[in-house]
Amino acid sequence: MTLRALFAAGALTLATAAAFVAPASAKEWKSVTIATEGAYAPWNLTNPDGTLGGFEVELTKNLCERLKIECKFITSDWDGMIPALKAGKFDMMMDAVSITPEREEVIAFTSPYAATPASFAVAKDSGLTLPGTGTTVKLTGDAAHDKATVDALRTALKGKTIGIQTATIYTKFVYDNFKDIATIREYKTAPEHDLDLAAGRIDAAFDDDTYFAAAFSKPENANLMIAGPEIGGTIWGKGEGFGLRKEDTELKALFDKAIAEAIADGTVKTLSEKWFKIDVTP
Structure with missing residues (x-):
C-alpha cells in the first residue's frame, strides 16, 4: 500500500470513529x-x-x-x-x-x-383620585385596546409626579403612557418611592399589587393606598x-x-x- 493510500485509510478510520463518538453528557446540576x-x-x-x-x-x-x-x-x-x-x-x-x-x-x-397585577398608589390625604379604583382591567399593550383605561389615567395624572423603580417592566409602562403629561422619577428600590410618596415629594407611585400589599402594612406607609384599577393582562408578559x-x-x-x-x-x-x-x- 502506498503512503498516500495509508494516509487516506487512516483518515477514513478517524472520520468513521468520530462519527460514532458519543454526544457530550448533559450537565449534572448539584448546586x-x-x-x-x-x-x-x-x-x-x-x-x-x-x-x-x-x-x-x-x-x-x-x-x-x-x-x-x-x-x-x-x-x-x-x-x-x-x-x-x-x-x-x-x-x-x-x-x-x-x-x-x-x-x-x-x-x-x-x-x-x-x-400578578399592578396599580398606582397615592397618599390618602393627597386629594388625588384616579378613575377605576376598586376595579380590575386587563391590558394587552395594544394602544387601541388599552386606550380607554390609559386615557382616563392620563387625564387624572396630568402635571403630577410619578415614582417608579428603575429598569422594571412597570418603568416602561409608565414612560410609554405618561412621560409627555407627567414628571417621572426613578428609584433604585421600591421602598424609596414609598418614602417619597409618604413625604409628599411625589404624587403617585406605580408597582406590583403584591408589593404594595406588604408595603402598606408598615407603620410609615399607613397613609398610602391603592388608587385606580388593578391592571393585569398580557401587558406584563x-x-x-x-x-x-x-x-x-x-x-x-x-x-x-x-x-x-x-x-x-x-x-x-x-x-x-x-x-x-x-x-x-x-
Whole structure:
C-alpha cells in the first residue's frame, strides 16, 4: 500500500470513529447559585439576622428540595442583575421578574411561577383620585385596546409626579403612557418611592399589587393606598419566572418540572396566600 493510500485509510478510520463518538453528557446540576434583590418584600426580603426570606425564597427552597439540588442565595442590585447573570456571576435570578419578549431575547426563563397585577398608589390625604379604583382591567399593550383605561389615567395624572423603580417592566409602562403629561422619577428600590410618596415629594407611585400589599402594612406607609384599577393582562408578559442563561437548558428543564409539580400540588397557592394574601398561581 502506498503512503498516500495509508494516509487516506487512516483518515477514513478517524472520520468513521468520530462519527460514532458519543454526544457530550448533559450537565449534572448539584448546586445552584441564585441571585435576588433581598429588598422587594414580600417576594424577597432580608431578615433582621441577614438571612433571606419571602415568597420566592421559600418557594425556591421547596423546588430545590424536590430536585435534590443545593440552593445558594446571594443578593444583587436589580439594575445590574441581568448583565451579572450573563457574565456567570450566578446561575439563576429571581426578583419578581416578568417574562417579556424583550427579556427573552437576552436570557432564558423557566415557566412562570406567579402572575400578578399592578396599580398606582397615592397618599390618602393627597386629594388625588384616579378613575377605576376598586376595579380590575386587563391590558394587552395594544394602544387601541388599552386606550380607554390609559386615557382616563392620563387625564387624572396630568402635571403630577410619578415614582417608579428603575429598569422594571412597570418603568416602561409608565414612560410609554405618561412621560409627555407627567414628571417621572426613578428609584433604585421600591421602598424609596414609598418614602417619597409618604413625604409628599411625589404624587403617585406605580408597582406590583403584591408589593404594595406588604408595603402598606408598615407603620410609615399607613397613609398610602391603592388608587385606580388593578391592571393585569398580557401587558406584563407571561408572568414571573426564574431568569437563566440560554445555554443552561438542562437547568431550565429541571426547574420547569419542579414548578409544574409545585403548582399541581398547591404549594404555590399556599405560599402565595401566606405572603400575598391572594393566590398568584399562573
